[in-house]
Each structure stands twice: as C-alpha cells, then as structure tokens.
Amino acid sequence: MAETSADILVVDDDARLRALLQRFLTEQGHRVAVAGDATEARAAIEAMAFDLLVLDVMMPGETGLQLAEHLRREGHETPILMLTARGAPDDRVAGFEHGADDYLAKPFDPRELALRIRTILRRAAPRAAPAALPEGPMQLGQRWFDAERCELRGPDGTQRLTGGEAALLTALARRAGEVLSREEIAVALGTPDAGERSVDVQVTRLRRKIEVDPREPRFLHTIRHKGYVLRPGP
Known part of the structure; x- marks a missing residue:
C-alpha cells in the first residue's frame, strides 16, 4: 500500500x-x-x-x-x-x-x-514547520514566508509555491544565513541525482517569486563555488 x-x-x-x-x-x-x-x-x-x-x-x-x-x-x-x-x-x-x-x-x-x-x-503535503525554523513567518522584504502553510504572502496577496519551490525555500529558511551546497539542496528537494543545473533552475524559479529584481537578489544569494544562502530581512 x-x-x-x-x-x-x-x-x-x-x-x-x-x-x-x-x-x-x-x-x-x-x-x-x-x-x-x-x-x-x-x-x-x-x-x-x-x-x-x-x-x-x-x-x-x-x-x-x-x-x-x-x-x-x-x-x-x-x-x-x-x-x-x-x-x-x-x-x-x-x-x-x-x-x-x-x-x-x-x-x-x-x-x-x-x-x-x-x-x-x-x-x-501540508506539514508543520521543522523545529529549527524561526517561529512565525519569515520576512523577505514586503513578503512573508509561512513554512507551516508553504505560502508566500505579500502586498499583492498570497502567492502559490510549487512543491519544489516550497521545499527549496523551507530548506534555505531552516538554515538561514548558512551556505547550502547544491548537493545539500538536491537532497532536501528529494532529487539527489538531478544534477547541479537542475538546482540552479529551481533557484531561478524561486527568485522570480521572492525577489523584486531576480537579477539583483537581496535575499537568495549565490556564493561562488559553494552554493546558495538565504538572508531574510526587511
């Protein structure tokens, strides 16, 4: 079953x-x-x-x-x-x-x-936020990420996240301020054999939803030769 x-x-x-x-x-x-x-x-x-x-x-x-x-x-x-x-x-x-x-x-x-x-x-599936996540929604400029609901809320209302985008943002939020390698992110997404470029594609898609200008990200940063880091804030 x-x-x-x-x-x-x-x-x-x-x-x-x-x-x-x-x-x-x-x-x-x-x-x-x-x-x-x-x-x-x-x-x-x-x-x-x-x-x-x-x-x-x-x-x-x-x-x-x-x-x-x-x-x-x-x-x-x-x-x-x-x-x-x-x-x-x-x-x-x-x-x-x-x-x-x-x-x-x-x-x-x-x-x-x-x-x-x-x-x-x-x-x-909807699930409770991991214990290591900060309590309450996480601020990303004018948007707030609610890990419990896997929702991204902002001035223009609630924005839907795909399963992959929600998993990626949750993994980054759980270790906000820390650099996650592409391999760690792939494991968090449940696709460990997908390859680095696939992770980059997911990051690009997520940036379109959380950044004002995805080409100049304020929150989801690329760390050259290392991976990605989420730096939440107003």
Missing part, C-alpha cells in the same frame, strides 16, 4: 504503458486516471483535481513539456513527474525549466517510480 493515497493522472500515448502504470499504481493504493494525449489530459484536469500528474515528454501533437509549461502559466500548481526516453542532463534541465517537479528516464523500475511519487507527495 502507498504511504499516502493520491489521485494521479498518467498521460502517455503508449496504451500498454498506460495500462501497466494504472494497474501498478492502483496496487500501490492510489486512484489512477489515464489520458492518451494532452487534449484528453486537459479534459481530465478540468473535471477533477489531481494530487500528481505523470506526463510523458514525447507525445504526438502537444508534448509533455508544452503541456506542463501551459499548466504552470495557467496557475496550476499540481506536482508534475516527467517520464522520458531521453535522460541526458540537458533533457532533465529542460523538464525542470518547463515546470516539472521530478524527472524519470525510461526504462525505469516501477519501484523507483513508486518511491519518487511518495517523495513528491510528502514534499507537497
């Missing part, structure tokens, strides 16, 4: 793989819907709120990357796990750049898929 039961949408143009994944994930305790292309996926997403999307990258017509990018632009923050036959570092980075939370190359062991899904769901 799955540690956390979830509503999952699997989108893949390979009917055999769709059926295998639906059966396997159902056996893991999840509720699984399937779609053969982006059009079917959109209809399913409009009809139901899913906890996780599993998208094949290479689909005829609109690709998984294009679908993920569109969903993020439309404000959908559902975690996305990309599946692809192309597992080179540049391909993984492209997945993260288009809004994916994790990336798994084909062929894969179903047990690894199950583990990655559990990691994503744990990361996305």
